[in-house]
Amino acid sequence: MALPVRKFDAVIVGAGGSGLRAALELAQAGLKVAVLSKVFPTRSHTVAAQGGVGASLGNMGEDNWHWHMYDTVKGSDWLGDQDAIEFMCRMAPEVVIELEHFGMPFDRNENGTIYQRPFGGHSQNFGERPVQRSCCAADRTGHAMLHTLYQRNVLARTQFFVEWMALDLVRDADGAVLGVTALEMESGQVVLFQGKATLFATGGAGRIFSSSTNAFINTGDGVGMAARAGIPLEDMEFWQFHPTGVAGAGVLITEGVRGEGGILLNKGGERFMERYAPTMKDLASRDVVSRAMATEIKEGRGAGEHADHILLKLDHLGPEVIAKRLPGIREIAIKFANVDPVKDPIPVVPTCHYQMGGIPTNVRGEVVVPRGSELAVAVPGFYAAGECGCASIHGANRLGTNSLTDLLVMGKSAGQSMAEHIRAHGAAHRDLPKDAGEASVARLARLDGQAAGEDVSAVREEIQRTMQAHCGVFRFPDLLEQGVAKIRALGERVARTAITDKSQVFNTARIEALELDNLYETARATMVSAEARKETRGAHDREDFHARDDANWLKHTLWYREGDRLAYKPVNLKPLTVDTIEPKARVY
Amino acid sequence: MRSRETERLKWRSRRGLLELDILLGRFWAACGEELDEAETQGLARLLAMPDNDLLDLVMGRRECPDPELRPLLQRLKAA
Numbered sequence: 001m002a003l004p005v006r007k008f009d010a011v012i013v014g015a016g017g018s019g020l021r022a023a024l025e026l027a028q029a030g031l032k033v034a035v036l037s038k039v040f041p042t043r044s045h046t047v048a049a050q051g052g053v054g055a056s057l058g059n060m061g062e063d064n065w066h067w068h069m070y071d072t073v074k075g076s077d078w079l080g081d082q083d084a085i086e087f088m089c090r091m092a093p094e095v096v097i098e099l100e101h102f103g104m105p106f107d108r109n110e111n112g113t114i115y116q117r118p119f120g121g122h123s124q125n126f127g128e129r130p131v132q133r134s135c136c137a138a139d140r141t142g143h144a145m146l147h148t149l150y151q152r153n154v155l156a157r158t159q160f161f162v163e164w165m166a167l168d169l170v171r172d173a174d175g176a177v178l179g180v181t182a183l184e185m186e187s188g189q190v191v192l193f194q195g196k197a198t199l200f201a202t203g204g205a206g207r208i209f210s211s212s213t214n215a216f217i218n219t220g221d222g223v224g225m226a227a228r229a230g231i232p233l234e235d236m237e238f239w240q241f242h243p244t245g246v247a248g249a250g251v252l253i254t255e256g257v258r259g260e261g262g263i264l265l266n267k268g269g270e271r272f273m274e275r276y277a278p279t280m281k282d283l284a285s286r287d288v289v290s291r292a293m294a295t296e297i298k299e300g301r302g303a304g305e306h307a308d309h310i311l312l313k314l315d316h317l318g319p320e321v322i323a324k325r326l327p328g329i330r331e332i333a334i335k336f337a338n339v340d341p342v343k344d345p346i347p348v349v350p351t352c353h354y355q356m357g358g359i360p361t362n363v364r365g366e367v368v369v370p371r372g373s374e375l376a377v378a379v380p381g382f383y384a385a386g387e388c389g390c391a392s393i394h395g396a397n398r399l400g401t402n403s404l405t406d407l408l409v410m411g412k413s414a415g416q417s418m419a420e421h422i423r424a425h426g427a428a429h430r431d432l433p434k435d436a437g438e439a440s441v442a443r444l445a446r447l448d449g450q451a452a453g454e455d456v457s458a459v460r461e462e463i464q465r466t467m468q469a470h471c472g473v474f475r476f477p478d479l480l481e482q483g484v485a486k487i488r489a490l491g492e493r494v495a496r497t498a499i500t501d502k503s504q505v506f507n508t509a510r511i512e513a514l515e516l517d518n519l520y521e522t523a524r525a526t527m528v529s530a531e532a533r534k535e536t537r538g539a540h541d542r543e544d545f546h547a548r549d550d551a552n553w554l555k556h557t558l559w560y561r562e563g564d565r566l567a568y569k570p571v572n573l574k575p576l577t578v579d580t581i582e583p584k585a586r587v588y
Numbered sequence: 589m590r591s592r593e594t595e596r597l598k599w600r601s602r603r604g605l606l607e608l609d610i611l612l613g614r615f616w617a618a619c620g621e622e623l624d625e626a627e628t629q630g631l632a633r634l635l636a637m638p639d640n641d642l643l644d645l646v647m648g649r650r651e652c653p654d655p656e657l658r659p660l661l662q663r664l665k666a667a
Contacts, residue, residue, distance in 0.1 A: 503592070
């Protein structure tokens with residue numbers, strides 16, 4: 001049975017920062033735009049962004065995009081493509097001013113200019129001294145950004161399809177992307193959204209790890225759909241971790257706790273950081289602390305019933321210091337760790353925060369794949385932006401505040417490219433292939449027809465545990481090898497998920513089963529890519545190859561779902577208009 | 589079988605902030621099945637709030653301006 005078809009100029013999946021920014025560009029150009037989102041747009045995960053938008057406005061002191069570019073290249077540990085990084089840093093001031101004009105309530109200086117906050121890793125004059133570059137709206141920058149962009153989209157008559165879940169990419173025999181199939185949660189109806197241009201702006205997939213700061217919606221839907229449609233995934237081994245998230249919950253405990261005198265203990269109550277960093281101890285840099293914590297856990301010295309976490313002790317600071325210097329920490333610990341830090345240590349574990357890799361694109365937001373001898377051929381009609389896309393701006397590690405900059409710059413760029421493509425496309429949509437949407441219908445029929453099978457949350461938790469234990473912040477060769485075998489074996493269980501509630505109307509169990517398919521592709525891409533990369537670079541930190549290896553590994557990974565095949569493409573070290581920034585040691 | 593309105597609210601408990609996902613998840617596990625009509629309506633109103641505002645209420649950082657919602661918020665906090 002053929003699916004109902006709805007036709008638009010542009011189909012956008014995801015209504016966070018990048019999806020909304022792209023939609024605005026298209027709707028303001030008078031095009032017919034559909035935006036699909038699992039949740040109401042202002043409840044996208046962008047709402048969690050507090051740090052601000054990095055842009056070299058120079059409102060607090062001298063600054064320019066060359067310095068921002070240098071910091072971003074260095075932050076990426078030279079894996080970022082320098083054309084994309086130049087593009088983002090040059091565009092950043094423009095997109096921030098635009099956002100200001102859209103009504104974004106930025107914090108201001110007395111002279112009326114946008115106030116800019118200091119943030120780690122941002123410098124003046126190529127690493128000489130810190131610079132204030134982060135534009136924010138109190139601690140609600142992401143929230144304010146979503147509201148501003150959503151309202152502008154309402155004005156521009158973007159059509160929102162809220163509580164719709166995209167299922168699969170629709171491609172024709174030439175490989176062109178014609179849209180997506182999507183499920184309306186309210187009715188259970190499946191519709192084919194046909195577009196002349198389709199954008200994935202589905203965010204990150206941090207839920208692949210058992211300890212993650214990401215909201216539950218971050219299941220890598222775009223990444224999973226792209227993988228199923230034969231699109232390779234780029235640099236999926238690179239995930240940013242934070243050393244101290246509440247074990248079992250993922251809620252962050254600020255590094256300020258260690259700054260104020262909090263100390264890390266293993267299960268024997270030993271202050272183990274003294275062994276790893278005799279001088280700095282618990283105040284060593286983020287990667288040193290994360291590595292030490294992971295090593296303690298791997299060697300069986302973790303605390304708790306499963307020996308899977310570390311204890312953060314701060315009771316010796318006394319209740320007054322905790323209340324005065326670390327406001328909010330006590331309530332977070334009580335609420336999410338069920339301990340009162342005035343008396344007991346907080347269980348913590350290195351926690352996943354951000355996905356650097358994703359669907360490969362160029363600076364125009366066009367999805368690009370290798371074909372024949374060419375390394376980057378655009379897939380007609382297909383675009384990606386935001387955390388699910390990989391331009392690659394963040395390379396092996398993302399600089400703080402660059403996630404929001406990326407959303408705005410790449411969202412706008414993708415929107416502009418899509419508008420050009422749509423105008424050149426002609427009035428009629430391409431013909432849909434006869435079997436368009438059948439894969440989605442079959443996937444749903446399999447799930448609805450599965451009488452007995454695997455429990456969705458049990459399989460999800462097994463994937464998350466496997467990723468956390470085998471492919472976490474510090475990676476060991478034996479664990480990675482076992483991890484690849486385990487994650488491959490889990491594929492059979494993912495294919496046999498069963499749900500007891502078969503209702504068509506607001507069936508949460510069904511949505512979660514569909515999300516699991518996407519989560520699994522992301523996890524598998526990550527594990528296989530990480531096992532293969534025999535070096536340490538940025539966030540990919542290996543015990544056995546503990547140095548960056550530019551001779552062999554200054555290249556991007558491309559993972560193909562079919563046969564877990566890996567291919568590589570060189571990093572683009574050539575910026576658009578300036579000289580290259582030569583690789584050197586990344587020290588701060 | 590749960591009513592579909594309950595399922596809808598359960599889905600709307602999926603939020604942009606992880607903290608709310610966790611706290612609302614606990615609430616559903618503790619008492620989601622036994623909500624009466626008025627509580628269901630109250631929950632729908634809470635879930636329509638922006639994430640940051642709702643988190644402030646559930647964490648007890650701010651007093652809820654609507655007294656009618658306070659008993660339900662109390663259950664949310666206790667979960």
